[in-house]
Amino acid sequence: MTQALIYALTGAVLFMLGVRATLLRETLLPRLLALNVCGAGVFLIFVSLAYRGDSLPVDPVPHALVLTGLVVAISATALALALNRRLREMADE
Amino acid sequence: MNLTLLPDLLLAGMLIGLAWAVLNSDDLRRGVVLFIAFGLLLAIVWARLLAPDLALAEAAIGAGLSGALLLVALRDGSGGDQRSAKRSTLNRWLIDLFVLVMTCLIGWVLWLTIYAEPVERLAQLANAMLERSGVSNPVTAVLLNYRAYDTLLELVVVLAAVLGVLVVGRERRGYREPGPVFHGLVHWLVPLLIVTAGYLLWVGAHAPGGAFQAGATLAAAGIVLRLAGYDAAGLPDGRLLRWLLVAGTGVFLLLGLGMTVSGGGFLQYPEAWSGSLILVIEVAATASIAAALVLAYRGGRSDGWLLVDEKDKNREISS
Numbered sequence: 001m002t003q004a005l006i007y008a009l010t011g012a013v014l015f016m017l018g019v020r021a022t023l024l025r026e027t028l029l030p031r032l033l034a035l036n037v038c039g040a041g042v043f044l045i046f047v048s049l050a051y052r053g054d055s056l057p058v059d060p061v062p063h064a065l066v067l068t069g070l071v072v073a074i075s076a077t078a079l080a081l082a083l084n085r086r087l088r089e090m091a092d093e
Numbered sequence: 094m095n096l097t098l099l100p101d102l103l104l105a106g107m108l109i110g111l112a113w114a115v116l117n118s119d120d121l122r123r124g125v126v127l128f129i130a131f132g133l134l135l136a137i138v139w140a141r142l143l144a145p146d147l148a149l150a151e152a153a154i155g156a157g158l159s160g161a162l163l164l165v166a167l168r169d170g171s172g173g174d175q176r177s178a179k180r181s182t183l184n185r186w187l188i189d190l191f192v193l194v195m196t197c198l199i200g201w202v203l204w205l206t207i208y209a210e211p212v213e214r215l216a217q218l219a220n221a222m223l224e225r226s227g228v229s230n231p232v233t234a235v236l237l238n239y240r241a242y243d244t245l246l247e248l249v250v251v252l253a254a255v256l257g258v259l260v261v262g263r264e265r266r267g268y269r270e271p272g273p274v275f276h277g278l279v280h281w282l283v284p285l286l287i288v289t290a291g292y293l294l295w296v297g298a299h300a301p302g303g304a305f306q307a308g309a310t311l312a313a314a315g316i317v318l319r320l321a322g323y324d325a326a327g328l329p330d331g332r333l334l335r336w337l338l339v340a341g342t343g344v345f346l347l348l349g350l351g352m353t354v355s356g357g358g359f360l361q362y363p364e365a366w367s368g369s370l371i372l373v374i375e376v377a378a379t380a381s382i383a384a385a386l387v388l389a390y391r392g393g394r395s396d397g398w399l400l401v402d403e404k405d406k407n408r409e410i411s412s
Binding site for chain 1: 095098101102105108109112113115116117121124125128131132135138139142143144146147150151154155158159162163166167169170180185188189192195196199200203204206207208214215216219220231232234235236240243244247250251253254255257258261262303305382385386389392393
């Protein structure tokens with residue numbers, strides 16, 4: 001149980017570090033990095049709650065949710081980067 | 094102190110330290126490279142928490158493809174404008190206080206959750222029904238059988254994102270021919286990646302792996318091709334590419350509707366067929382995910398490819 005707690009608390013710290021950086025940074029790319037770190041924190045909380053010691057089988061439901069989340073996160077990142085590129089092009093024109 | 098906890102504490106400390114370095118580096122390129130390292134470390138943590146499916150996906154997607162997308166965005170010049178934050182000292186203090194309070198609050202809730210009385214979880218149900226699901230990897234069973242609806246909608250999200258990329262972006266300029274060493278590497282790396290993707294796809298039914306890991310590995314092959322000067326990155330053009338992008342969502346949806354018509358209910362697999370149906374859906378999903386990610390890396394539509402009939406529209410405007 002202690003392992004699960006260590007990683008869950010790490011997840012909470014990562015999430016709030018991400019929130020802090022999102023609030024403090026001004027440009028899009030650092031904010032995108034911060035949101036990705038936020039996401040990693042949430043995933044870590046999910047997976048640590050699915051872990052119930054080395055002897056018990058893990059809960060596959062949060063794992064599947066996180067797997068879905070990873071793909072959604074990279075899709076969102078790709079879209080945000082594309083929008084950012086278009087914005088810069090429009091600013092240059 | 095219990096010595097068995099030492100590796101976990103080290104990993105957790107390194108994660109937080111790396112995250113801090115990612116978020117507070119003024120040099121964006123360094124931040125992105127550290128973010129890739131962060132993703133790889135996270136993959137180790139997933140393996141530690143008995144989530145090998147996630148470890149594979151994180152190494153391929155979280156570290157590999159995110160890193161590639163961010164680095165290519167830096168190449169576009171997105172990193173040029175680096176205004177430092179103009180928050181007042183009071184604001185910064187308030188933000189730090191807020192972050193501290195929220196971290197303690199979330200930590201407290203997690204503490205209560207983990208040490209609460211164990212309750213009945215979906216895990217028992219998921220593992221009990223495993224032999225009726227058509228696959229023996231519980232994560233794949235959850236993804237493509239019990240909660241297939243979620244995965245269908247997730248493929249729709251990927252499709253929506255790639256449509257957005259296509260609408261706003263044009264293809265980036267390609268890379269020049271690489272030197273002989275890299276060229277030699279490409280010749281055996283790309284086939285290896287394709288075979289690995291096929292293996293991951295097939296093995297996902299009974300061991301860690303599946304459509305997402307396979308799709309990401311296949312996308313990696315496309316990115317390597319593009320870096321080697323093959324501008325199309327292995328993707329077809331025009332109509333075929335459109336079919337490829339909608340294949341995952343389309344096949345999933347059609348099979349679901351087929352099941353409804355044949356009386357089983359939406360995405361209620363007939364038990365004897367579930368294994369094969371899951372594999373068919375996964376093949377289509379792999380192709381679509383790979384195509385979407387490579388297209389995002391390429392940056393959007395190529396010059397020759399018109400999204401709508403732009404010629405007609407221009408004619409209307411000029412007349």
